[in-house]
Amino acid sequence: MSLHHEHHKHHEHSTHAHHAHGGHGSVVHAPSAAVAADYQRAYAQAEPEPGGTVVRVDLEAREVDWEFTPGRLTRVWAYDGQVPGPLIEARVGDVLEVRLTNGLPEPTTLHWHGLRLPAAMDGTDMVQRPIEPGQAFTYRFKLMDAGTFWYHSHSNETVQVERGLYGAIVVRAADEPVFDRERVLVISDVMLDESGQFTTFDGREQRGGREGNVRLLNGTSEPELVIWGGQVERWRIINAASSRYVRLSVGGRPFRIVGTGGGVIEGLTIVRDVLLAPGERVEIVVGPFEPGEIIEVVSEPYDRGMGEHGTELFATVRVGPAAPSQCGPFEWTRQIAPLVRWSASPTQEIVFSEQIGADGDVRFLINGERHYRASPVTVGEPQVWDIINTSSVDHPFHLHGFFFQVVDRDGILPAYLSWEDTVNVPAGGRVRVAWVADDRPGEWMYHCHILEHHASGMMAHFAVVRPSAQSSDM
Numbered sequence: 001m002s003l004h005h006e007h008h009k010h011h012e013h014s015t016h017a018h019h020a021h022g023g024h025g026s027v028v029h030a031p032s033a034a035v036a037a038d039y040q041r042a043y044a045q046a047e048p049e050p051g052g053t054v055v056r057v058d059l060e061a062r063e064v065d066w067e068f069t070p071g072r073l074t075r076v077w078a079y080d081g082q083v084p085g086p087l088i089e090a091r092v093g094d095v096l097e098v099r100l101t102n103g104l105p106e107p108t109t110l111h112w113h114g115l116r117l118p119a120a121m122d123g124t125d126m127v128q129r130p131i132e133p134g135q136a137f138t139y140r141f142k143l144m145d146a147g148t149f150w151y152h153s154h155s156n157e158t159v160q161v162e163r164g165l166y167g168a169i170v171v172r173a174a175d176e177p178v179f180d181r182e183r184v185l186v187i188s189d190v191m192l193d194e195s196g197q198f199t200t201f202d203g204r205e206q207r208g209g210r211e212g213n214v215r216l217l218n219g220t221s222e223p224e225l226v227i228w229g230g231q232v233e234r235w236r237i238i239n240a241a242s243s244r245y246v247r248l249s250v251g252g253r254p255f256r257i258v259g260t261g262g263g264v265i266e267g268l269t270i271v272r273d274v275l276l277a278p279g280e281r282v283e284i285v286v287g288p289f290e291p292g293e294i295i296e297v298v299s300e301p302y303d304r305g306m307g308e309h310g311t312e313l314f315a316t317v318r319v320g321p322a323a324p325s326q327c328g329p330f331e332w333t334r335q336i337a338p339l340v341r342w343s344a345s346p347t348q349e350i351v352f353s354e355q356i357g358a359d360g361d362v363r364f365l366i367n368g369e370r371h372y373r374a375s376p377v378t379v380g381e382p383q384v385w386d387i388i389n390t391s392s393v394d395h396p397f398h399l400h401g402f403f404f405q406v407v408d409r410d411g412i413l414p415a416y417l418s419w420e421d422t423v424n425v426p427a428g429g430r431v432r433v434a435w436v437a438d439d440r441p442g443e444w445m446y447h448c449h450i451l452e453h454h455a456s457g458m459m460a461h462f463a464v465v466r467p468s469a470q471s472s473d474m
């Protein structure tokens, strides 16, 4: 990966059109004139805040051999030859410009999970044509929020994401506390055959989606981490698995949750475990530990409607000799004003259901349909959505491009206020969320983040429209 920061230069602005038509050899795959124009406009409008920079990243998706377990090679699809792909780091107000070259044998796109960006840069098939093998596409947008995000393929996801096409994004604010160390821990899993190669997943085998037989942390099976005694670390954890839920525990020790999908949360929250559905992130502060301790990072049993799995090991932490800590007591929270009162009435209902087809296949539906077309959302108008799961398995609801607040879960207020882009909706449960679209009109979507469910149609498209645009439609 080439990654360079550069100071903002005003003349960049005038080079955009040229760039988009091949200034760096990039190709625009615009399915329609309107989409091409939206892309050009979004590209041109992506300028860093004063003092910010343009973070340029070149990624190539290609086949490579990777060792999930030592001594056994698996043919994977990876960004720049590594699983997960390169960590992308930037600051709020920077512009991220990623040029993706497709060296795979099939088309691909990139989705920026959790980032608030223009619709044209969202990487879905609604806003761009897939990048064909041998071609390239440049994504460019401003980074609006601090937090832990991730990027992953949004084409043939059940195959491409499992094979390795995902990576982490860290966006920092100017005023974050200092810890002794920060780690990005990307959780995933793969289903490998006896020769260590990917198997073809038959969706009928498991209605909960594909759970792998090899669990991964940062692309490695059960790695060992070393933390120095007496030190305090910030862990940014991403669940990039296709369907696996992780009820994360750090040796059963208490840890503090400082952030979730949309960055820092309100208040002080100390827990012993936290549930991460596919797509979700959490930021926790761990330590200090005593020298010589051995701590297992595991997923505790959780039943998502598929039966309870046992305790599953993800990594072992060895605590080394004591080292000085530069991390004192920290005040780190943010005020989050509730978007709506807890008693607000829902403006939309989203029903997740399952249905057995004539062929015996289980279908996962939204409001009774596959690829549901939901009603438009007007910029600035509060949305209160009831997400109702009438099926017998949990579904993680993921909204593209916007953050929401959880208002309640089955009438129970959340333990803390936070911004989220993904929330688990338990089997038979209901989650009420609230959000307001800021001025980023275009085609957006929400879907179940169990990739097999998404692929089978458990998703919805909707338009975000400006108030004037909507009234002129009528």
Ligand SMILES: [Cu+2]
Residues within 6 Å of the ligand: 364, 394, 395, 396, 448, 449, 450, 453, 454, 458
């Ligand atoms: Cu689902």
